[in-house]
Amino acid sequence: MSPFREASLTALREIRRNLGSTKGIAMFVLFVLGGSVPSLLELAAVKLLGRDPTQGMSPDDQRMLLEQGLARVYPEETAKHLSYCPPILFLLFQLTLFFAPFFVLLIGFDQIAGDIQHRAIRYIAGRSRRESIVVGKALGVWAVISVMLLVLHITVWIVVAATGTTTAAALLSWGPRIWLFSVAACASFAGLTGLISSFFRTPIVALLVGVVVFVALWIIAKIFGWIEATKVAAWALPFKYEDLVVSHQPLRVLGGIGAYIGWGAVMTAAASLVVKRRDI
Amino acid sequence: METEKAVPDATEPAAPSAADAPPSEGTPAAEGSTSPSESALPFSATGQPAPKKKGKAKLKASDKPAAIDLKGVVKQFGNVTAVNDVTFEVPDGSVFGLIGPNGAGKTTTFSMLAGYLAPTSGEIYVLDRLPTAVDELRGQVGVLPQDALLPGQEKVGPFLVYLAELQGMSPGEAKTAVESVLTEVEGLPWWNMRCGQLSHGMAKRVGLAQALLGNPRVVLLDEPTAGLDPRVAYGVRQIVRSRKGRSTLVISSHNLQELEEICDYAAILDRGVLVAHGTMSELTASSHEIRIELAAGPVPLDAVRTVQGVTTAGWDKASRELSVTFDRQQADAEEMIRRVIYVLYQYNARVSGIAKGRGLEQRVMELTE
Numbered sequence: 113m114s115p116f117r118e119a120s121l122t123a124l125r126e127i128r129r130n131l132g133s134t135k136g137i138a139m140f141v142l143f144v145l146g147g148s149v150p151s152l153l154e155l156a157a158v159k160l161l162g163r164d165p166t167q168g169m170s171p172d173d174q175r176m177l178l179e180q181g182l183a184r185v186y187p188e189e190t191a192k193h194l195s196y197c198p199p200i201l202f203l204l205f206q207l208t209l210f211f212a213p214f215f216v217l218l219i220g221f222d223q224i225a226g227d228i229q230h231r232a233i234r235y236i237a238g239r240s241r242r243e244s245i246v247v248g249k250a251l252g253v254w255a256v257i258s259v260m261l262l263v264l265h266i267t268v269w270i271v272v273a274a275t276g277t278t279t280a281a282a283l284l285s286w287g288p289r290i291w292l293f294s295v296a297a298c299a300s301f302a303g304l305t306g307l308i309s310s311f312f313r314t315p316i317v318a319l320l321v322g323v324v325v326f327v328a329l330w331i332i333a334k335i336f337g338w339i340e341a342t343k344v345a346a347w348a349l350p351f352k353y354e355d356l357v358v359s360h361q362p363l364r365v366l367g368g369i370g371a372y373i374g375w376g377a378v379m380t381a382a383a384s385l386v387v388k389r390r391d392i
Numbered sequence: 393m394e395t396e397k398a399v400p401d402a403t404e405p406a407a408p409s410a411a412d413a414p415p416s417e418g419t420p421a422a423e424g425s426t427s428p429s430e431s432a433l434p435f436s437a438t439g440q441p442a443p444k445k446k447g448k449a450k451l452k453a454s455d456k457p458a459a460i461d462l463k464g465v466v467k468q469f470g471n472v473t474a475v476n477d478v479t480f481e482v483p484d485g486s487v488f489g490l491i492g493p494n495g496a497g498k499t500t501t502f503s504m505l506a507g508y509l510a511p512t513s514g515e516i517y518v519l520d521r522l523p524t525a526v527d528e529l530r531g532q533v534g535v536l537p538q539d540a541l542l543p544g545q546e547k548v549g550p551f552l553v554y555l556a557e558l559q560g561m562s563p564g565e566a567k568t569a570v571e572s573v574l575t576e577v578e579g580l581p582w583w584n585m586r587c588g589q590l591s592h593g594m595a596k597r598v599g600l601a602q603a604l605l606g607n608p609r610v611v612l613l614d615e616p617t618a619g620l621d622p623r624v625a626y627g628v629r630q631i632v633r634s635r636k637g638r639s640t641l642v643i644s645s646h647n648l649q650e651l652e653e654i655c656d657y658a659a660i661l662d663r664g665v666l667v668a669h670g671t672m673s674e675l676t677a678s679s680h681e682i683r684i685e686l687a688a689g690p691v692p693l694d695a696v697r698t699v700q701g702v703t704t705a706g707w708d709k710a711s712r713e714l715s716v717t718f719d720r721q722q723a724d725a726e727e728m729i730r731r732v733i734y735v736l737y738q739y740n741a742r743v744s745g746i747a748k749g750r751g752l753e754q755r756v757m758e759l760t761e
Contacts, residue, residue, distance in 0.1 A: 113530060113560050125546075125554050133545045231540035234508055235602060238535050239558035241526050391509045 118244035119251060122236070126252020127259075130219060136256065139219055143260040144267055149207065186358065193360035197286045198278035204268050208261065208294040209354060213326040215260070216301040220253035221322050222315035223306060224387060229313050233392050242392075243384040246306060250380045254302040258295045265291045293357040296372040300350035301326075303379030310383040310390075350375045458517075459484040459610055459640040460505060465514035467500050467664075474500040476664040477514070482657070487636055489651035489658035489672075490644035491752070493760050497664040498644045499538055502614045505642065506535045518610060531559040534603035538614035538644070541595075544588025548579070548598055551587060552605065559606050573601040576631060593624040600628060604635070611635060614644045629654065652676065652752040662760035677717075678749030682729050684714045684736070685745035692739035699731050712744075725749075 130136040179195035186194065194202060224246065227233035236245055269287050272278055308325060312318040329349055336346035346352045353375070356368025460482035467475040475497040482488045490498045503509040504516055507523030521528045543551060549570060556566030574580040577597040582590065590598060596616070603611055616632065617625040632654060635641060645651050651658060652672060659669035673679040696705045696714065701722035706715045718728045725748045736743060750758075 113527065113558075118558060121554060121557050128550070129543070129546060227543075231537060232543050234506070234535070234537040234540040235542070235555060236558065237508065238506060238526065238533060239530065239555060389510075391503075 115241055115244045115247075118240040119248040122240065122245055122248025123251035123255060126223070126249050127255050130252065130256040131259075135219070139215070140260060140263065143215075143264040153203065186355075189360050190355075190358055194358055196282065197290070198272060198282050200268065200272055200277065201283075201286050201290050204265065205290045205294060208264075208290075209297055209351075212257070212261075212294065212298050213301040213304075213330075214323070216253065216257050216298055216305050217308075217319065217322040217326060219256055219260075220249075220302060220305040221309055221319040223249040223253055224309040224383070225312040225315045225318040226309075228392055229315060231392070237392055242388045246310065246384040246387050247380055250302050250306040250376070250383070253305065254295075254299055254376070257298045257302065261294050261298065262291060265294070292369070293354075296357065296369040297350065297353070299373045299376035300353075300379070301376070303376030303383070304329075307379045307383040307386070310386040457484045458482060459486075459519060460488075460642065461515075461517040461520075462501075462505075463515040465501070465504060465516055466512045467497075467504060467509060468512045474664050475504070475511075475661075478659075478661070478664075478666045479514075480659050480666060480669045482640060482642055484640055485637060486656045487632075487641045487643065487654050489655035490642060490661070491648065491651060491658050491756055492661035493646075493756075495663065496661040496760065498661055499614060500664075501661065502538075502612060502642070502644045506533075506537065506612055508537070531561075531606045532609045534605060534608035534611045534639075536599045536603040536611075536613045536616055538618070540599075542587035542590070542598060544586065546587055547583070548574070548585050548587055548590070549583035552598070552602055555602050556605050561606065569606055570601075573604045574598075576604065576634075577601045578627070593620050596620055597624070597628065600631065604631075608639060610640045610642070612642045612644075615646070616643060617645065617647060617650060625650075648753040648756055658752070660756055660759050667759045668755075672752070673749070675755055676749035676752050677755070678725060680720045680725075681715060681717045681749050682725055682732065683747045683750065684716070684732065684743060685747075686712050686714060686736075687742040687744045688712075689742045690739050692735065692741060695735050695739055696732055699728075699735055701728060701731070715750075 131140070175195045178199060179191050182191035182194050185191075222229075224233075227236075233245065240248075265287065269283055272283060273280070304325070305322060308322045309315075309318045312321065330351060333346055333349040333351035336342040336349070337352065350372055353368045353371045356364045356371060359365055359368070458481035462481070463479050465475055465478045466473065478497070478501060490502060492498045500509060504511050505518060505523060507518075507526070510524070516523055518529060519532055523529070523533075542548075552570040552574070553563070553566045556569050557563060559566075561569060571580060574583065577600055579594065579597050579601060582594060582598065587595065587598065596619070600613070600616060603613065613632065617628050620628060629650060632641060632643065636654075641654075643651060643655065655672050657669070657671055658675055660667050660675070668675060691707055691714065693705055693707050693714070696702060696716060699716075701718045702716055703719055704715075704717045707713075708715065716728065716732055718725075723731070729746060729748075733743065733746070749755075
């Protein structure tokens with residue numbers, strides 16, 4: 113049997129297991145609720161200001177205002193490109209990038225550590241290469257988070273369509289793209305989660321260490337990005353790849369998606385090596 | 393055991409000589425292909441247990457090819473040596489017991505056979521492959537790990553189907569195979585139950601079912617009846633017995649009576665060292681020792697010593713047990729029982745019980761600390 117077949121069988125099992133478990137259902141509900149956060153934020157802003165800040169502005173003026181704001185963070189061309197994205201979807205993307213590592217961690221922290229703790233992995237290890245088990249689990253977690261993100265994003269799309277704050281064309285053009293970028297970003301975090309989980313026998317330890325590692329990497333990435341001399345080093349971490357996927361250049365976008373997935377693949381390969389060498 | 397020489401009672405009749413012994417039906421061939429002197433067992437020439445000698449035991453030659461082969465296997469956890477220089481073979485098609493007290497290294501050895509643990513040094517081959525060669529061994533080795541929990545959130549049927557598919561079966565074949573093994577362990581009604589809802593006995597049987605999936609050539613069972621009530625344990629033993637001859641079975645267990653009943657061969661481990669191994673009859677000395685319990689009355693020890701074929705005879709006053717070792721080239725155990733009983737009958741000794749060998753439990757107690 114090929115390793116791909118082994119990995120796909122394990123991935124399908126992980127999907128079934130996650131979506132059918134209490135934890136999976138709780139996460140699913142959390143994601144649906146999370147989908148309404150950007151909409152609630154928009155409504156809250158309107159309420160706090162007492163009026164819609166864009167009230168009375170033409171769509172072009174609104175876009176120009178957004179572009180000016182984005183230009184503070186992104187290069188001019190990228191800011192212009194992103195100004196066409198419905199703000200609520202862009203906000204959703206930012207929130208996803210910020211929270212995704214923790215969502216992935218919550219779903220996958222016990223994927224390997226949990227099986228090693230209770231030795232359930234022994235039922236599988238005699239039938240499948242350990243590398244395939246790790247890859248299958250990572251793919252399974254990635255697939256589950258992708259489905260949950262889709263639910264979250266669709267919730268936002270529905271809210272946006274219902275409130276009429278953006279055009280259907282913009283929604284159809286940017287909605288799936290933003291979801292795809294979010295999914296790609298999650299590949300990195302699914303890989304890293306798998307690697308962290310592979311080191312430990314106790315899932316809660318994997319979870320706590322995972323939180324520390326994710327926060328530490330996020331801080332390191334920010335520091336690298338601020339200091340001119342270390343800006344190049346920031347590309348070693350997935351947080352930087354956002355610059356690529358939001359680009360107006362399709363090749364850079366593809367490069368960014370590839371970088372996210374590639375980084376996740378490297379982490380998964382490292383996790384495979386750890387599990388292959390360790391006693392189970 | 394306190395062993396002392398018994399002095400014949402003054403009232404005892406004169407001991408019949410060897411020539412007086414009942415006519416023999418001939419001298420049957422010795423059991424097995426190895427003479428006692430070649431045995432891997434640590435016995436002295438007198439038939440009494442030799443002083444404990446910890447170290448690598450020599451493997452008894454077997455006519456059968458080895459399904460499992462361990463050569464100088466060592467496993468260390470940090471500074472602790474859990475298994476030290478263990479060498480033995482498991483003959484193909486046999487039922488092999490892995491025996492020893494807690495901390496003897498049984499489960500560690502078992503885990504290395506299953507590929508869960510990597511040996512620190514030495515070599516292990518299962519069906520001439522490394523235990524970690526999953527692809528080459530796919531579907532040929534089934535394992536019941538001792539303390540591995542079934543995934544609590546998953547349903548029994550789908551989980552076993554997943555395992556069967558990993559063994560290379562198509563979804564249809566997998567479902568059929570799972571139904572078959574669940575039927576064998578009387579667990580088919582549990583198909584849609586979550587593994588976490590199973591009782592200990594049910595979970596053990598599901599574990600056994602997954603080990604038997606696809607009729608593997610080698611089945612490794614770690615404590616298959618531990619913690620089970622007698623009825624379920626009996627059922628599990630029956631399942632294992634039914635596999636005899638179809639697979640090579642390696643069973644690690646504390647239940648020595650169970651192993652003595654089921655196993656053809658066994659290895660006894662103590663503190664990580666192999667202290668004895670061989671056929672079950674060799675381990676229990678059932679092929680060259682008989683034990684006769686006598687009720688109050690005469691103990692014609694000297695007369696027994698003169699019986700043709702007897703090499704030693706001892707008397708344990710406390711247990712009132714007469715132990716007789718014999719040259720199995722001259723007679724098998726049944727023939728020797730006949731001869732000795734004849735002599736005892738002549739001396740009016742009153743026999744309470746007869747046993748071949750010492751019993752595995754006693755042997756293990758002698759060999760381990």
